Amino acid sequence: MAEEDCYAPQMLKEAIPQFAELSPSEKLILLEELWDDLAERPSDVPVPDWQKRDLEQRYREYLQNPAEGSSWPDVRERLQRTFQ
Numbered sequence: 001m002a003e004e005d006c007y008a009p010q011m012l013k014e015a016i017p018q019f020a021e022l023s024p025s026e027k028l029i030l031l032e033e034l035w036d037d038l039a040e041r042p043s044d045v046p047v048p049d050w051q052k053r054d055l056e057q058r059y060r061e062y063l064q065n066p067a068e069g070s071s072w073p074d075v076r077e078r079l080q081r082t083f084q
Contacts, residue, residue, distance in 0.1 A: 013019045022030065038045055062069060070078075 016022075016030075019027075
């Protein structure tokens with residue numbers, strides 16, 4: 001299986017025939033339930049090799065210049081100002 005095929009985009013629509021008829025709120029509830037289920041067993045969630053490589057590269061860049069990034073509180077504040 002190729003890296004980009006790690007996740008099957010049509011699987012949910014096939015598993016839940018009424019998926020297309022769900023309202024946006026129902027889809028969000030379904031998404032939350034799926035996320036909660038995945039969060040119970042994070043070690044079972046596959047991480048594709050391309051994503052691991054990307055994270056490793058970003059971490060190397062951070063180690064070269066740790067002062068260049070923003071702290072979480074700064075990022076959160078910027079996001080809150082942007083999306084309020």
